[in-house]
Amino acid sequence: MAVTSSPLQEARAQVLGNHNELSLVALEYRRATEPPGNEKCELRHLQVRCPLQHALITGITGQDGSYLAELLLSKGYEVHGVIRRASTFNTGRIDHIYVDPHTPQARLFLHYGDLSTGSRLIDLIYSIRPDEVYNLGAQSHVMVSFENPEYTGDITALGTTRLLDAIHRSGVTTRFYQASSSEMFGSAPPPQNEQTPFHPRSPYGAAKVYAYWVAINYREAYGMFCSNGVLFNHESPRRGPTFVTRKITRAIAHILAGKQDKLYLGNLEAKRDWGYAPEYVESMWQMLQRERPDDYVVGTGKSHTIREFVTEAFEYAGLDWGKHVSVDDRYKRPAEVDFLLADSKKAERELGWKPRVSFRELVRIMVDGDMESLGLTSPGEGARLLREKFGAWHQWNNCVSDNLKAAEGALLG
Ligand code: NAP
Ligand code: G4F
Secondary structure, three states, X not given: XXXXXXXXXXXXXXXXXXXXXXXXXXXXXXXXXXXXXXXXXXXXXXXXXXXXXXXXXXOOOOHHHHHHHHHHHHXXXXXXXXEOOOOOXXXXXXXXHOOOOOOOOOOEEEEXXXXXXXXXXXXXXXXXXXXXXXXXXXXXXXXHHHHOHHHHHHHHHHHHHHHHHHHHHXXXXXXXXXXXXXXXXXXXXXXXXXXXXXOOOOHHHHHHHHHHHHHHHHHHHHOOEXXXXXXXXXXXXXXXXXXXXXXXXXXXXXXXXXXXXXXXXXXXXXXXXXXXXXXXXXXXXXXXXXXXXXXXXXXXXXXXXXXXXXXXXXXXXXOOHHHHEEEOHHHOOOOOOOEOOXXXXXXXXXXXXXXOOOHHHHHHHHHHHHHHHOOXXXXXXXXXXXXXXXXXXXXXXXXXXXXXXXXXXXXXX
C-alpha cells in the first residue's frame, strides 16, 4: 500500500483493495475527523467505487425488504439483513440477489435474529455499525393481528423499541427508518396526511401507532435520526399471498390453470389507496438522505374498492368474476378501515417522490406475474409496461424487469 499522510488519503489508497476494509477505513475516517459535511464530496467520490455505506434491514425477506435490498445494492451499499430461523427456506424473495459471502464481491449478508430479542439486536448493531437501519420487520397482517394481538404488539410495537434501544445503547450513530402505516389512520376521514389524527382499528394499527411515537420519542429524547414513512398499501407480484390483491391475482392464475374454481373474499366495499411497491421503497431511502429526520405520508392519492380490483383483474384475464367470487364472512374483520386515501403533497414537495404506476397498471403487472409464475401465457400488458416505463429506472438494474420472475423465486433456477 502507498505511504499516505491522512486518513482520507489512506482510504483512497485502499479503493483498489478490499472493499470491506475500505468501508471501515472510510467510516473510521468520517467518525474521527468530521465536522459533518466537510469530507462529504470525497467520501461520495469513494462511494462510486465501493460499497461504502452499510445498511441493516429487518424484514429483508418480505415484499418491501427484498425490493429495498435490491435498491440499496444498486446504489453501492453493503446490505445486511436480519432473517428468522425457520424449518423451511424463507428467503425466496431474495435468493436471486444472494451470493456466497465467501466471494470477494459479496455485498449482501444475512444474520439470524428476531425483533423479539433485544440482546441479539444490540450484537448486530454493534458489529455491523450500519449507517442506515430500515425497520421493516413486523407481524404485518391486519386480520392475523385480531387473532394474535399480543404477538403483534410484541413484534410490531415493542420490536421497534428493542431496535431503537439497541442503537441507542450501542452508541452507534445511524439513521433509522420506521415502516409506519396508513392503518394508523383507521377511521379518520380521508384524505389522510401528516396532520391527520390517528384512530387505529386493529391491534396491528395500534401497534404501529406505538412504534411511530417511540421512533419520534428517540428522535426527541436522544437526538437520533429517526424518520417515519407512513406508507399506504403497496403491492406487487411479491406481495404475500394472503393480502387481498395478491389473493385475487393468484386465484385468477389458478382458475385459468384449472387448479381452483372459487375465490372467497370478505368485505368488498372497503377502499384502499394502492400503489406499486418498488416505487415505495425509493421513498424510504429518500427519507434517510434528508438533512433532518421527519415523517412523510406516501401514497397515490387515488382510492378504489376491493370490488373494483376484482372487476379490473378478472376482466383483464378474460374471466367473469361473478362465476368465481363469493363472499365468506370469515374474512370480514371485527373492525374495518373503510376508506384510505393519501395526501402525499409533503413527500412530493420535499422528497420529489411521485408514483408512476396507476391502479390499472398495477393490476396488470400482478395478473401477468401470477400467470407467468404458473407457466401460463399472460396478456402481457403488465410485463410490457414494466419494460417501457422503467427501462433503466434509476439505474436500478434488472430490479423491475426481473420482478415478475422473482415473484415465485423463478430466478433461482
Ligand atoms: P411482509 O411482506 O409481511 O414482510 C414482513 C417481514 O417481517 C418479513 O421479512 C418477516 O419475516 C419479518 N418478520 C416478521 N416477524 C418478525 C420477527 N419476529 N422478527 C424479525 N422479522 C420479522 O411486509 P411488507 O409488505 O414487506 O411490509 C414491510 C413493512 O412495512 C412492515 O412493517 C409492514 O407492516 C409495513 N407496511 C407495509 C405496507 C404495505 O402495503 N405493504 C404499508 C404500510 C406499512 P419472515 O419472512 O420470516 O416472515
Ligand atoms: O390486503 P389487506 O389484507 O391489507 P390491509 O388490511 O389494508 O393492510 C395492508 O396495508 C396496510 C397499509 O394500509 C399495511 F400496513 C399492512 O401491513 C398491510 O400490508 O386488506 C385490504 C382490504 C381490507 O379492507 C380487507 O377487509 O381488503 C379487505 N378484504 C376483503 N376480502 C380482504 C379479503 N383482505 C384479505 N387479506 N383477505 C380477504 O379475503
